[in-house]
Amino acid sequence: MSSTISFSEQVNRNFDKAAAHTNLERMLLTQIRNCNSIYRMSFPIKRDDGSIEVINAWRCEHSQHKLPTKGGIRYSESVNEDEVMALASLMTYKCAIVEVPFGGAKGGIKIDRRQYSERELESITRRYTFELAKKNFIGPGVDVPAPDFGTGAREMAWIADTYQAVSGGNIDSLGCVTGKPVPQGGIRGRTDATGRGVYFGIREACSIEEDMKKLGLSTGVEGKRVVIQGYGNVGFHAAKILEEAGARIIAIAEFDGAIFNPKGLSVQAVHEHRVETASIVGYPDAEILATNMAALELDCDILVPAALENVITAENVGNIKAKIIAEAANGPVSADANDRLLERGVMILPDAYLNAGGVTVSYFEWLKNLSHVRFGRMQKRFEEGAFRRIVSAIENVTHREFADEERQSLSRGASEEDLVNSGLEETMVLAYHQIRSISKRLGKGVDLRTAAFVDAIEKIAVCYQELGIFP
Numbered sequence: 001m002s003s004t005i006s007f008s009e010q011v012n013r014n015f016d017k018a019a020a021h022t023n024l025e026r027m028l029l030t031q032i033r034n035c036n037s038i039y040r041m042s043f044p045i046k047r048d049d050g051s052i053e054v055i056n057a058w059r060c061e062h063s064q065h066k067l068p069t070k071g072g073i074r075y076s077e078s079v080n081e082d083e084v085m086a087l088a089s090l091m092t093y094k095c096a097i098v099e100v101p102f103g104g105a106k107g108g109i110k111i112d113r114r115q116y117s118e119r120e121l122e123s124i125t126r127r128y129t130f131e132l133a134k135k136n137f138i139g140p141g142v143d144v145p146a147p148d149f150g151t152g153a154r155e156m157a158w159i160a161d162t163y164q165a166v167s168g169g170n171i172d173s174l175g176c177v178t179g180k181p182v183p184q185g186g187i188r189g190r191t192d193a194t195g196r197g198v199y200f201g202i203r204e205a206c207s208i209e210e211d212m213k214k215l216g217l218s219t220g221v222e223g224k225r226v227v228i229q230g231y232g233n234v235g236f237h238a239a240k241i242l243e244e245a246g247a248r249i250i251a252i253a254e255f256d257g258a259i260f261n262p263k264g265l266s267v268q269a270v271h272e273h274r275v276e277t278a279s280i281v282g283y284p285d286a287e288i289l290a291t292n293m294a295a296l297e298l299d300c301d302i303l304v305p306a307a308l309e310n311v312i313t314a315e316n317v318g319n320i321k322a323k324i325i326a327e328a329a330n331g332p333v334s335a336d337a338n339d340r341l342l343e344r345g346v347m348i349l350p351d352a353y354l355n356a357g358g359v360t361v362s363y364f365e366w367l368k369n370l371s372h373v374r375f376g377r378m379q380k381r382f383e384e385g386a387f388r389r390i391v392s393a394i395e396n397v398t399h400r401e402f403a404d405e406e407r408q409s410l411s412r413g414a415s416e417e418d419l420v421n422s423g424l425e426e427t428m429v430l431a432y433h434q435i436r437s438i439s440k441r442l443g444k445g446v447d448l449r450t451a452a453f454v455d456a457i458e459k460i461a462v463c464y465q466e467l468g469i470f471p
């Protein structure tokens with residue numbers, strides 16, 4: 001859907017709005033806002049039919065105030081330089097908000113991945129990585145890609161393998177990319193991390209009575225009517241975890257259609273239907289909506305746009321009925337739609353905070369790669385022994401024996417996945433209360449997005465000020 005201004009102007013408009021709430025020097029703000037470096041490349045690949053195609057791709061490093069820079073790589077026909085710049089800048093702010101010590105970056109390859117065979121995708125991915133390596137745009141201490149729209153663990157494994165082949169025995173080379181399959185240096189919990197983070201953010205927002213009252217909602221996720229737009233990795237996991245927490249997923253929209261059931265859809269059953277038929281449309285226990293965009297306009301409590309940017313714009317904002325918009329995607333609400341929603345009192349949980357779960361767990365994966373040890377390996381058994389001794393001591397004092405199941409659950413040591421999920425929860429909870437308290441401190445109805453940007457700008461500014469470059 002169209003927007004009157006470009007995506008990067010949109011992000012910059014949010015930046016400027018927030019910058020006005022800081023006392024920072026103009027040149028410092030300009031340095032924080034600008035994209036530091038961008039590499040645009042073209043390279044040929046051989047198609048399966050023997051023809052040659054020239055591929056266009058980008059990598060943008062928005063800010064090196066912390067290293068490495070970090071951000072996903074998207075494969076999409078609509079990728080362009082402006083989009084990659086906007087997404088890279090969002091990564092900078094995102095990392096600052098959740099205190100992940102990275103600068104922001106983003107990459108894109110302009111292809112419709114469904115039009116390419118696995119072999120072709122592999123050769124595109126490997127060549128792209130090689131181009132990045134040639135120009136020092138990838139490396140565990142330089143710039144670390146990750147999955148994004150249209151990419152996943154398989155592509156990350158190809159990137160890691162290519163980088164390892166050209167990096168000359170760098171012992172930390174696995175840390176050159178995150179979101180890898182677990183046997184190739186990935187971490188448990190990364191695949192569902194963004195969706196899980198979205199859930200934690202929504203749960204925190206819904207737990208505050210004062211804020212829910214203003215929206216005319218009760219506290220808690222339980223019973224909330226949720227619409228999910230985009231049923232990829234992020235949308236699916238967010239839906240699944242929200243459903244587990246008692247929310248009712250009343251509609252799901254994908255690029256080829258949308259389904260609706262006011263009583264609630266079974267997330268797992270819809271997923272299985274899609275695996276079988278390659279589409280969510282036709283799922284038996286639901287009504288098919290006229291268009292996929294119609295799902296956005298349904299009466300619901302929480303709308304979760306989880307696909308691409310600019311799906312809520314000046315054109316459809318008047319029809320949006322959700323009380324909370326949870327931005328699982330990057331940039332789903334255009335700048336003008338954003339202002340209109342805020343005027344109407346809609347709560348927007350901003351992308352730069354809400355979808356930061358992915359990069360948070362990427363950070364854990366990178367730490368794992370650099371430390372060369374799985375989280376939990378050193379302490380799990382030790383913890384279990386200590387817990388068992390505490391359980392026996394309690395049994396001795398109380399003269400009561402725990403049931404086997406109870407004893408086992410009380411003396412369980414933390415696995416890698418437990419630690420990842422708990423680190424993610426801590427991050428999302430802390431950051432939510434931080435941005436909420438900034439919005440309260442600034443007063444005058446300052447929204448959560450502006451507060452999140454103020455938080456990011458102030459944290460990044462400190463890095464430059466400490467260098468003595470700016471006052």
Ligand code: GLU
Pocket residue numbers: 070071072073144145146147148149178330355356358359360362
């Ligand atoms: N592509 C994801 C994002 O937009 C993840 C980035 C990462 O893990 O580096 O946040």
